[in-house]
Amino acid sequence: MADDLGYNDVSYHGSEIWTPNLDQLAVMGVRLENYYTAPQCAPSRAQFLSGRYSIHTGTQHANFAPCRPVGLSLEYPTLAEEMQKLNYSTHMIGKWHLGHHKEDYMPTNRGFDTFRGFLLGSGDHYKHSKKYGNRDGIDFYEGTTPFNNTYGMYSTHVFTRRAENIIKLHAKDEGKPMFIWLSYQAVHTPTQVPANYEAMYRHIPDKNRRRLAGMVAALDEGVGRVVQALKDAGVYDNSVIVFSTDNGGQAGAGSSNYPLRGNKNTQFEAGVKGVGFVSGPVLSRSGAVSEELIHITDWMPTLIHLAGGDESQLDIDGVNQWPSINSGTSSPREEILLNMDELEVSSHPRSQSTVFDTRIQAGIRWQNWKLLTGDPGYHLWVPSPSQDYSLYNSIAEGITNRKAALNETVFLYNINLDRAETLNFVDMMPDLAANLLAKLSAYQNTSVSAYNPPYDRRCNPSKNGGFWGPYVGKIRKSKTKSEDENRQQQRENRRKLESTKEPPRDRTETVPIIESNNGQCLLLNMLKREEERIEEICDQEK
Template identity: 50%
Template sequence: MCKCLLVLIAIITACAVADQSSASAGTRQDAGQPNIVFVLADDFGFHDVGYHGSEIHTPTLDALSASGVRLENYYVQPICTPTRSQLMSGRYQIHTGLQHGIINSCQPNALPNDSPTLADKLKESGYATHMVGKWHLGFYKQEYLPWNRGFDTYFGYLNAAEDYFNHNVPWRQVRYLDLRDNNGPVRNETGQYSAHLFTGKAIDVVQSHNTSKPLFLYLAYQSVHAPLEVPEKYEHKYRNITDKNRRTFAGMVSALDEGVANLTQALKDKGLWNNTVLIFSTDNGGQIHAGGNNYPLRGWKASLWEGGFHGVGFVSGGALKRSGAVSKGLIHVSDWFPTLVTLAGGNLNGTKPLDGFNQWDTISNETPSPREILLHNIDILYPQKGVPLYSNTWDTRVRAAIRVGDYKLITGDPGNGSWVPPPDGHLYFVPEIQESAAKNVWLFNITADPNEHNDLSSEKPLEVLRLLQILVQFNNTAVPPRYPAPDPRCDPALHGDVWGPWE
């Protein structure tokens, strides 16, 4: 069995490499290299977009997705840094050392610079590359800042979360500024709500763009991550929602939706829209305790249940020659790297082996997805659960999850597996299925049971063993996780009262 599985993984990897190497003019739009605009929302849950039946109004996202392709078998990661690292690198976090947690404020850690970023490769293909918003891929050295990772310009913040109006982050009971551009700290935007501020800066990029080059704009909104803050006029629209967190969160979503509308209009006013591909994605599932909702999916942000990483995503724009479509092809955030580099007419020379697949034909022509296996993660540093259930295969105490075809396997501690229905005034939970506290293996047919109600691990032990062995093979390729202790030299008081590099 082991040898067969090795062959299977080798075949799939070879297919990925073949897809990645097939950059050609045939994949490019008739008008030439398309402009690429990637909008990333933060903590935006499956049930937080209007077209998934939410009580929150998202007319812009609904209309853009309806005019393009809604990705309904689309996966990200359960938390911030891993998703952003896979978008920028095209590589699983087990291959970059970022498989445990996020990069915290004072950790001397970052996305390794041993392989080019998506921005590097698009710049190599002649694109003007710009980023606005949340970085969260490490900043303890200058070399890890966005403008040293392929972006011509940057405006935004470096940490995981901050105040929406004052743009500061606490350290030892003092709040310090985290807002900068290529020229240094930005101190004159206090009071500007970040969704408005970042939208405005993105529009500035569009308006000043030299159209002799194609444009790559990465807009990583702070919205709708905690803290729950929004101008009152947005929250007032949802005064019928009695749960305070959900009401404020709904207002934040409306401000985000308005921002995307304004950016889209700017692209049209500049004459760029007809040759633009716009991608919208969340970075992980919604955080239930901060107003988000993932109904009918099980679990939420930071869990290995579908609510943690079955993402909201769509592709739109005038350069997409398909509209009103729903894609059921299996697509992962790591796939954007080879997909967009290929779409831009570039090549994948110089990269370390990628885990992403070129999905442009799946998105634009409805061809079957080339992806058969999706490693959600392997986290050997997460506290183990229970006892090993098998010998000579994967240690089921270790936190991991993998998708192979229709089947998804979870081992270790997946996190809270409650279902949280949409609020009808107050947040309430459908409890987890009562299980042994030591249980550490679950198997689901996600195609037939997307909301994970029916655990098949007892009925299909051979399928469990097959997927456990594939986890072993993936783990054999993993690099050690990097999760260093906080470095007190990070203290912003030592660096002009601003968050930034300290080494």
């Protein structure tokens, strides 16, 4: 799985970025050109691992922020746990982003035999650290143990080597099948890459695009090395390789989703149309392009079926897509719920429907049609970077991923005829729009509330040895009597010292700040919970 890889970041979609290994696998397998994900990292991963729509796991609202005690609920069995039941060895490598506030949420407690990688949504690709507000810490683990032996090593290379080593060791364990979730950090921000990969694209004038191209090159190389490791271990002929991005690309960081509308974090095609394919000698056909509807929840039942399990016993939203992928039959899907976030409501004064509140951000794909409601997010079309890097840069840098500033709350597109979503059919086909709104209403009746707990100050890495990691339910060391006495003495000393100073200003008081150059006087309201307000702003990760 790639992170934030855009539709136009692979050469088989016409990109100027060369991806020979991905292209070869796609040509030898089946390209999925009507494949959908969530518009953000954590919700996509939750759907992949649980086989359930976000509305059925409470993960429909936003990415999992470092200091919110949230993750994929323990009540939902994971794909890895189901694989373990089928006697598979299971390995997780790379980005987790499915909960870390309690140790129970970490990969080796969710069905994976081994884990090496990081827990949060992003971080430095070399230091393996994450700065979040005024908190800063290392984010790298071996199982449930903080692990920092990879400091200074590029994450794409670290995760590739880990996969190679697991495959080599697996070759010695004859008879036991293996499931690996290799979840690369690339090409998520920050855009960092070794100089030799960036140098391959020195002709690209836009710095962000050039660096992202280098990141894609390193990712593509890594995929090629993993495939070679499968061949060297003698297990390639019995392997199925699934490649997927978790969501659309971030144009503001050098990615491209051209010619699709929108960006990462939106319900438009650029946010939810995933780059994906299936490859490997097990497939009955190759060189195929599938236009059948497939959703990221479908991987769980599809892989369980391939592993010899009974996917019909799973209580999930995903469906087994193997007959469609392998034989070219019609997809068992007619529709995909893209998302429904009742906490994300547009500013329009009233709904345009009595069946479903169209101010709610929601989306559904049905046959060739796609209906969106509420505020879908950034709504413009970012041009192809290779056609005009200057224009691409000027538009990409202005992306905010927030409000769409549209006068409507219902959008109806024919994706088969208009994949760029340029023509809204809602006024021309009101009956179809009404039927799709009724479908959204039916889904709403089955949804669970979005779980979005407040920040927990205990998340600070400084309280965990400098590492991001579990912070809820930890047993605090009891203080001895002498420690209590020392603290009491320190408080007495501070009181004596402060009695000789000017009384401190009330934090809720408005304090004037030095006048700026243009003569305007700025005011700063120092509120008692200012730190939490800052953390709320930080929560909106790009």
